[in-house]
Amino acid sequence: MGIREPLGELGCGLSHALEVMGERWSFLILRAAFNGLYHFEEFSEELGIARNILSNRLGKLVENGVLERTPCETDRRKVEYRLTEKGLGLLPAMLALRQWGETYSDTCNRDLVLVDCRDGQPVKQIGVRAHDDRELGWHELGWQMPDKIGTPVDRHSHAYTKEDA
Amino acid sequence: MGIREPLGELGCGLSHALEVMGERWSFLILRAAFNGLYHFEEFSEELGIARNILSNRLGKLVENGVLERTPCETDRRKVEYRLTEKGLGLLPAMLALRQWGETYSDTCNRDLVLVDCRDGQPVKQIGVRAHDDRELGWHELGWQMPDKIGTPVDRHSHAYTKEDA
DNA sequence: CAAATATGGTTGCGAATCGAAACTTAACGT
DNA sequence: ACGTTAAGTTTCGATTCGCAACCATATTTG
Numbered sequence: 001m002g003i004r005e006p007l008g009e010l011g012c013g014l015s016h017a018l019e020v021m022g023e024r025w026s027f028l029i030l031r032a033a034f035n036g037l038y039h040f041e042e043f044s045e046e047l048g049i050a051r052n053i054l055s056n057r058l059g060k061l062v063e064n065g066v067l068e069r070t071p072c073e074t075d076r077r078k079v080e081y082r083l084t085e086k087g088l089g090l091l092p093a094m095l096a097l098r099q100w101g102e103t104y105s106d107t108c109n110r111d112l113v114l115v116d117c118r119d120g121q122p123v124k125q126i127g128v129r130a131h132d133d134r135e136l137g138w139h140e141l142g143w144q145m146p147d148k149i150g151t152p153v154d155r156h157s158h159a160y161t162k163e164d165a
Numbered sequence: 166m167g168i169r170e171p172l173g174e175l176g177c178g179l180s181h182a183l184e185v186m187g188e189r190w191s192f193l194i195l196r197a198a199f200n201g202l203y204h205f206e207e208f209s210e211e212l213g214i215a216r217n218i219l220s221n222r223l224g225k226l227v228e229n230g231v232l233e234r235t236p237c238e239t240d241r242r243k244v245e246y247r248l249t250e251k252g253l254g255l256l257p258a259m260l261a262l263r264q265w266g267e268t269y270s271d272t273c274n275r276d277l278v279l280v281d282c283r284d285g286q287p288v289k290q291i292g293v294r295a296h297d298d299r300e301l302g303w304h305e306l307g308w309q310m311p312d313k314i315g316t317p318v319d320r321h322s323h324a325y326t327k328e329d330a
Numbered sequence: 331c332a333a334a335t336a337t338g339g340t341t342g343c344g345a346a347t348c349g350a351a352a353c354t355t356a357a358c359g360t
Numbered sequence: 361a362c363g364t365t366a367a368g369t370t371t372c373g374a375t376t377c378g379c380a381a382c383c384a385t386a387t388t389t390g
Contacts, residue, residue: 012273013264014262017262027183050351051351052348052370053348056348077356088302091293093258097183097258101177101183104181104230108181113310122314123301126261126292128257129289131287142279149278150284153285205337206337206338
């Protein structure tokens with residue numbers, strides 16, 4: 001029956017990431033946190049999310065170490081949700097998603113550009129880089145076992161199968 | 166009532182990306198597609214996802230231009246789902262998520278490393294880069310209006326508010 | 331050709347999750 | 361003391377999910 005298998009059994013880090021961030025609203029809450037929102041009511045108002053869901057998601061993000069929950073010193077009704085280091089580590093993933101969305105949506109808002117605040121120049125499109133900084137496409141990539149690193153991979157010689165994972 | 170507001174009203178490209186990829190399983194289907202799976206039964210077996218949900222997700226991914234659905238030439242019972250250019254464009258986002266998951270999960274599988282298949286060297290950690298390739302953290306970034314690009318941004322001089330968006 | 335099998339779904343139904351609004355609890359502010 | 365604000369919790373109906381069974385078509389087998 002409808003019991004949700006944790007998804008974490010699917011092996012790779014992606015599954016873990018999705019367990020933490022894969023629910024509706026999680027990424028938008030994160031975006032709001034990146035944009036400097038701290039309080040429950042701020043998230044609620046900004047996102048228009050139902051309060052019970054917001055409560056649940058914030059709890060889960062805290063539980064998973066993405067946000068830190070601290071009662072406010074000056075006003076003890078308030079609670080502050082702040083990004084942890086782990087949460088900040090999601091910036092590349094979030095930005096990559098955003099850039100992808102911007103590239104392929106014709107309706108989304110492009111009024112603000114993410115820039116290097118030192119010089120005001122836009123950041124680069126996020127991509128996959130080799131150790132020597134070359135940009136790599138999917139066809140230039142392959143999976144290798146940790147003990148065989150450094151051995152070139154004959155990509156596309158075989159399709160992916162369970163045995164590979 | 167539980168009617169799902171499209172989320173797309175939240176402005177930026179992230180909302181659009183989440184509308185396309187934000188549902189449970191979507192990213193794992195994509196990962197499977199990147200790993201060379203083409204057919205309904207392959208996805209079904211690999212992921213253990215319910216068939217109706219798989220059908221629905223594949224349909225949505227096709228509808229959104231991430232996958233292309235083509236009946237197989239040689240066996241017309243079969244259907245091939247292949248990544249489009251738009252779908253391939255999700256590689257950085259997916260990899261960033263995976264890397265994040267690997268960094269912060271202690272249980273996930275690290276038996277395979279993504280490498281540059283030319284030389285077998287692992288790819289770099291995905292990050293945000295300035296136009297001159299410096300790596301940037303969140304505190305070095307700011308939002309700028311398109312017509313003011315090139316003007317340094319005084320980050321953190323003000324918190325994010327609705328007016329900024 | 332008929333029957334069996336493979337592939338890619340669709341349908342029905344119960345369980346889990348989501349969403350909106352009302353309610354609760356505790357802390358300020360005056 | 362009284363109203364207000366902040367952060368949730370509860371309630372309840374709507375939606376979605378997961379499982380199993382069923383269906384439609386194409387291919388293989390006898």
